[in-house]
Amino acid sequence: MSARRVKPGRCISVDIEADGPIPGPYSMLSLGAAVAGTQDADGFTAADPEQLTFYRELRPISDQFVPEALAVSGLDRDLLRTEGAEPAVALGEFAAWVREVSVGAQPVMCGYPASYDWTFLYWYLIRFTGESPFGHSGCLDMKTLYATKAGLPLRSVAKGTMPRHLLSRRRHTHHALDDAVEQADLLANLMAWPGPDASASGPG
Numbered sequence: 001m002s003a004r005r006v007k008p009g010r011c012i013s014v015d016i017e018a019d020g021p022i023p024g025p026y027s028m029l030s031l032g033a034a035v036a037g038t039q040d041a042d043g044f045t046a047a048d049p050e051q052l053t054f055y056r057e058l059r060p061i062s063d064q065f066v067p068e069a070l071a072v073s074g075l076d077r078d079l080l081r082t083e084g085a086e087p088a089v090a091l092g093e094f095a096a097w098v099r100e101v102s103v104g105a106q107p108v109m110c111g112y113p114a115s116y117d118w119t120f121l122y123w124y125l126i127r128f129t130g131e132s133p134f135g136h137s138g139c140l141d142m143k144t145l146y147a148t149k150a151g152l153p154l155r156s157v158a159k160g161t162m163p164r165h166l167l168s169r170r171r172h173t174h175h176a177l178d179d180a181v182e183q184a185d186l187l188a189n190l191m192a193w194p195g196p197d198a199s200a201s202g203p204g
Contacts, residue, residue: 006040011035012036014118017029017176018120020064020065028087030058034050037191046191060081112143151195151197165189
């Protein structure tokens, strides 16, 4: 009896900028995404993350914000109130883009770390479109991926602790699209990395 064919995963690097710690009381102000590659039974095939991208700046959904969080992105909340996209429109366009670039595959949201970005992204998708193209759990955390391959406790991991050859050569700018593209490089490098002990091990 043949095994059930499993669809490949289309890995989409996502970064969001927000003005507080949780969605609802606080707002997602920008959303950037880049197709990082495809994972199937034969492994991971990286894509050029600058080729298929998505970016929107959004209208805030509340008056609350944390000044320190807002300062990270450098976005202007007052300007976004008049010029930012309506969340329902932006998230609808994002969901349509995800489906378009994932034809023949299952979309997987990838982030570093995924927990913060996924929290906002999933909440916004359900709140403003009623569904998520990633389902309720289609996310991959690059921090966990590195910790597992490196054999390290998760809480000890930071980009500064990683071997430099795994990191992207692009700058981390806190612009959501720039950072999504940068993190796509990191994902491709992590997927190809055999782990820290591979070079020391040989045939038994």
